[in-house]
Amino acid sequence: MDTAAAAASSPETDTRREAIRVEDLHKSFGNLEVLKGVDLTAHQGDVVAIIGGSGSGKSTMLRCINFLETPSSGKIVIGGEEVVMRGDGSPANQKQIERIRTKLAMVFQQFNLWTHRTLLENVIEVPVHVLKVPKAEAIARAHELLNRVGLGGKEDTYPAYLSGGQQQRAAIARALAVDPSAMLFDEPTSALDPELVGEVLTVIRDLAAEGRTMLLVTHEMKFAREVANHVVYLYQGRIEEQGPPAEVFGNPQSDRLKQFLSSVA
């Protein structure tokens, strides 16, 4: 194949490489169609905030991206690699999806730390057992990461003995430990007491500032406006409106978005 032609047509011409691309994503639970054709592209370094009412399909979309939920149809491309899907949307190659998942670190609303493991063990679990990083190296890195999220000294504590905010910060350290090419946040602060939200947002803000690629489902509009460079408004399984935060929040076009923004303000 002609390399010059390949180079010309490759997305390298866009200075930022594509991290996540979703095309015409559909997802139904039985008869309930939750996603009705979603298209979304995130480039490296993008912080995409996904907003929308309860039940609009935000979590489902995020979970389809790493196949925690099986899409009904559509196309998902991670770091230029398309996930091979069977006719029913399930990944055709389990090894491929497992490999891709290690690049997409997910942070859950309910933290989902492994309760029978200490914070340190939680953070080194995936590097050591999935990525086969030497244990000593993983431990050194885990100490760094836990320090970074303000949990230095809590290495040997079990998750249940920590506050929600601390658990979520530990979950973020666990996510960073796999050195992800993109991070998926599903309402990371919704399960937290109001006074604990700030400490988690501070960590996420920090990550955004260092150029991490992230998809962030959130109800914190102020925060979305501040950290995101792209905002997607989802309404009943479709992207109703999207654009830079200043546009979406400052000058909403659709009535639905206007109504939504006034309802959460």
Added chain:
Amino acid sequence: MTGLFELLGLGASAELLSLSGWGGNLLRGLANSLQIAFGAFGLGLVIGLFGAYGKLYGGKVTRDLLAIYTTVIRAVPELVLILILYYVGSDIINKISEAMGGGRVEINGVAAGIWVLGVVQGAYATEVLRGAIKAVPVGQIEAAKSYGMPAFMIMRRVTIPAMMSFAVPGLANLWLIATKDTALLAVVGFNELTLETRQAASSTRAYFTFFLAAGFLYLMVTLCSGAVFARVEKWARRGQPSLKGGAR
């Protein structure tokens, strides 16, 4: 004083229970019982783990077969099951042996006991473990999946350790049942503790002495098991604040 001693026959008992005499037989019976209980419990655990996973994630046929297995085993009295499994088992082995041109095979008592009780234990263990696996918060398994862990690693690194705290009390019960069920093997003539006791008692007519001694041995087994399982449970519950102290 001496009179009372004589009356209870304790002097005679001590002699009867001496290790070189019937007492030694009792201890050998206990060793056999424990060996079988151990093996059966282990076999039951293995069957139970496969059974639980099969019931939870298996296809329709697997699930149906397992449902039949656990229902039948748990419905039929253990004594009857032991007779059926023992005679069916030895019959099958002999048929196979004859078909291959061999003669009748002497069935190893320990192996037979383990197989028979293990199959029974497996049915109960299947249910204990199934319940425990279902009690593991789905989020923990999802987290493992979302970080690219393959299915077997999730089972080994997440599901099994996380379900332990739910499973240990049920498994402790199963273990105690296993130690006691070994007594049922007396009906197929296996030299476990109960049969040894009966033989000793009927040969010497010292029923009271020997059955009291056997009862004491069973009690000791239970007490030691209790202590071991308490430690296992403590370990399995690591990371979970205690119910007593955690009431905030």
